[in-house]
């Protein structure tokens with residue numbers, strides 16, 4: 001299935017939360033949705049689920065607008081979580097599975113499978129509010145998964161998890177994506193997003209500023225080049241094509257390169273000054289890119 005977000009706009013009073021947001025999440029793709037606080041991630045996800053109406057634009061799954069029937073095929077982990085605190089874990093998950101149309105025995109099997117997989121099988125008889133926050137989050141993930149969703153939409157599923165829980169969550173999301181499910185999740189943990197996601201979308205002030213694979217985004221940002229050419233005179237790199245900034249770190253020259261700069265031209269210029277002992281190009285990390293994109 002493909003999830004298409006087509007030109008969504010949303011205002012709250014005179015505040016524009018979304019301003020023509022477009023992107024798609026493809027079958028089998030793990031899509032990281034990143035942006036500063038208040039950028040519009042939760043608003044977008046709520047509109048995908050149909051719990052909030054857009055002022056303009058449309059959400060489609062495999063080309064079909066999201067109506068009640070389609071909505072039942074989505075697994076959703078809301079930011080505000082929304083489990084019943086006093087209900088027992090097993091009962092709650094079974095109830096949610098039944099609500100999505102599973103038979104009694106299917107619901108039972110699904111709850112058993114997912115609580116086992118997520119490491120909360122021993123807690124099915126406990127009430128949700130007696131669990132640690134991390135375990136409540138695992139239950140929340142189980143709630144998004146018990147009905148075998150065809151699309152997964154998760155609002156900050158990693159926030160507050162310990163490293164082991166992060167690994168469990170990561171594995172489950174990767175597994176769902178491998179099964180062909182489009183998975184979108186929001187996160188402020190950009191190292192995690194960079195490591196896990198096939199593609200990333202960066203939203204800022206209600207507009208998508210960049211969408212692509214991490215490599216595509218990184219090659220579209222400024223790169224840093226460190227050159228150790230000890231005999232090079234000061235200023236040797238000034239004015240070379242694509243060099244936007246030059247700094248010195250002892251003997252080394254640290255250059256900022258515009259996207260698409262031919263580094264071999266720079267190597268040639270460096271060699272003309274004498275020996276070159278180090279020449280290392282570093283693409284920006286997702287965190288650096290994020291700062292660049294959001295500041296622009």
Ligand SMILES: Nc1ncnc2c1ncn2[C@@H]1O[C@H](COP(=O)(O)OP(=O)(O)OP(=O)(O)O)[C@@H](O)[C@H]1O
Pocket residue numbers: 012015016017035036037038039040041042043044
């Ligand atoms: N119910 C509401 N009434 C008024 N304004 C709202 C409402 N919900 C969200 N907003 C505003 O809409 C904008 C987008 O908010 P949204 O919650 O979608 O951001 P977000 O990217 O999910 O942020 P965060 O990372 O902090 O969760 C923000 O400026 C927010 O203050």
